Amino acid sequence: MTLILGLETSCDETAAAIVRDGQIVLSNVVATQHDLHQRYRGVVPEIASRAHLQNINPVIQESLDRAAITLNDLDAIAVGHRPGLIGSLLVGVSAAKTIAWATDIPLIGIDHVQAHLHAATLTDPPTSNKPAPQIDPPSWRGNSITGNPKSDFSVTSNPQPGNPQPPPTASSNAAPNTPSQNKGSGVVSKEIQTTKSTPDPLINSGAQNKAPGTFTPADAPAKLTFPALGLVVSGGHTSLYAMNSPTDLTLIGATIDDAVGEAYDKAAVILNLGYPGGPKLDKLAQQGDPTQHDLPRSMLAKDSLDFSFSGLKTAVLYTVRGHPKGRGAAAKFQRSIDDLNEQQITNIAAAFQAAAIDAIIKKLKRAVQHMTDQGTPPQSLVIGGGVSANSLLRTRATELGEQLNITVRIPAFAYCLDNAAMIAGLAHTHYQAHNFANLDLPAIASGSV
Ligand code: ADP
Numbered sequence: 001m002t003l004i005l006g007l008e009t010s011c012d013e014t015a016a017a018i019v020r021d022g023q024i025v026l027s028n029v030v031a032t033q034h035d036l037h038q039r040y041r042g043v044v045p046e047i048a049s050r051a052h053l054q055n056i057n058p059v060i061q062e063s064l065d066r067a068a069i070t071l072n073d074l075d076a077i078a079v080g081h082r083p084g085l086i087g088s089l090l091v092g093v094s095a096a097k098t099i100a101w102a103t104d105i106p107l108i109g110i111d112h113v114q115a116h117l118h119a120a121t122l123t124d125p126p127t128s129n130k131p132a133p134q135i136d137p138p139s140w141r142g143n144s145i146t147g148n149p150k151s152d153f154s155v156t157s158n159p160q161p162g163n164p165q166p167p168p169t170a171s172s173n174a175a176p177n178t179p180s181q182n183k184g185s186g187v188v189s190k191e192i193q194t195t196k197s198t199p200d201p202l203i204n205s206g207a208q209n210k211a212p213g214t215f216t217p218a219d220a221p222a223k224l225t226f227p228a229l230g231l232v233v234s235g236g237h238t239s240l241y242a243m244n245s246p247t248d249l250t251l252i253g254a255t256i257d258d259a260v261g262e263a264y265d266k267a268a269v270i271l272n273l274g275y276p277g278g279p280k281l282d283k284l285a286q287q288g289d290p291t292q293h294d295l296p297r298s299m300l301a302k303d304s305l306d307f308s309f310s311g312l313k314t315a316v317l318y319t320v321r322g323h324p325k326g327r328g329a330a331a332k333f334q335r336s337i338d339d340l341n342e343q344q345i346t347n348i349a350a351a352f353q354a355a356a357i358d359a360i361i362k363k364l365k366r367a368v369q370h371m372t373d374q375g376t377p378p379q380s381l382v383i384g385g386g387v388s389a390n391s392l393l394r395t396r397a398t399e400l401g402e403q404l405n406i407t408v409r410i411p412a413f414a415y416c417l418d419n420a421a422m423i424a425g426l427a428h429t430h431y432q433a434h435n436f437a438n439l440d441l442p443a444i445a446s447g448s449v
Pocket residue numbers: 011012233234235236237260261262264265276277278279282385386387389390391416417418
């Protein structure tokens with residue numbers, strides 16, 4: 001049995017997780033900074049790194065407590081060290097090095113993008129082996145508590161199958177080692193989170209719906225089958241990979257402008273939906289009529305596996321405000337979002353979602369064909385990154401897999417967005433290969449596989 005602590009601080013989530021043998025998530029703690037960045041409608045790097053500094057130690061302690069272990073039980077410590085915001089990455093990397101040095105366990109550097117493609121293989125532990133949570137989470141994901149005097153930082157923990165989480169009410173129980181309250185200063189904004197407990201049919205979790213104690217090797221979470229086609233869709237990436245193994249990836253396509261998550265966030269700003277916009281736009285789109293507007297699906301050259309989303313974003317802007325007179329800052333639009341009614345906004349959201357996901361599905365088809373032409377037809381399609389939480393992408397990718405007879409792996413919702421379980425999970429492959437880093441492991445802002 002191998003226990004790895006993973007740390008993730010590449011952007012605006014401070015996360016720590018304990019994963020057993022690469023796939024069984026014993027704890028998964030995420031401190032979000034959304035409240036801090038909301039007013040700027042995007043992540044402010046300096047604010048992010050300062051918040052990471054304040055969150056990192058309590059989040060690590062919380063992940064250990066929830067897994068009911070101490071630092072001495074760890075076999076290794078892994079950290080996402082690239083790519084990301086440099087000041088943010090440095091916090092996680094420094095913390096990981098400190099723990100590796102102090103406890104004399106191996107340090108493993110993990111590529112954040114590769115880790116997203118490991119997320120679909122993560123699963124909850126069998127009920128019988130899962131330690132009971134040590135604290136009552138004060139609220140569920142997205143329901144932030146205001147005024148809890150004892151704890152104001154966020155925790156994402158895996159609900160136990162068959163053992164529902166407490167209702168989303170405030171708890172007076174304080175998490176051990178939670179930071180002191182900071183609401184008055186406005187410096188750190190935190191919310192307690194916990195993952196949804198409703199079984200998701202797309203979750204690749206053999207243990208998901210089993211009665212307690214029935215976990216057997218046959219129920220173990222499935223490994224990916226290779227060759228695989230990997231798709232990472234997030235706020236920073238829209239990339240296709242031909243995968244021979246979890247760590248042997250070749251980039252075969254990427255966005256030439258905006259990432260799809262970035263396009264979602266920008267379209268959400270145009271539609272006045274707030275930040276982060278992707279999940280809000282997705283929710284609204286499900287109630288709209290996508291056929292009212294025909295928005296562009298950028299396919300680029302005939303065989304291109306690259307993506308482009310900036311045209312779609314501009315099309316949304318013009319649909320909302322009309323074509324402008326003049327250019328740049330001097331552009332005068334015909335109307336504003338305030339001139340549209342709710343149904344019109346909902347229909348534009350639906351048309352955006354249809355166009356964005358359609359473009360991705362079409363590229364996935366091309367990529368399957370490309371790999372087949374190369375003599376390596378994919379056995380599975382694995383998706384990761386924040387946009388893999390998208391309702392339409394999940395449905396359409398599953399349909400595509402059925403159509404092409406390819407196994408589709410999509411993460412459970414808790415592991416779509418940035419998290420540390422995917423870091424600790426992928427680290428197991430490196431651990432087995434003795435692929436360890438030295439204490440001079442660098443934080444690297446750009447570049448990935
Ligand atoms: P990063 O890009 O920093 O690695 P994540 O992997 O956490 O971050 O992805 C965050 C992105 O995912 C954001 O752009 C967010 O809007 C987007 N996103 C999250 N949920 C959804 C959804 N349901 N539909 C579309 N986009 C989503």
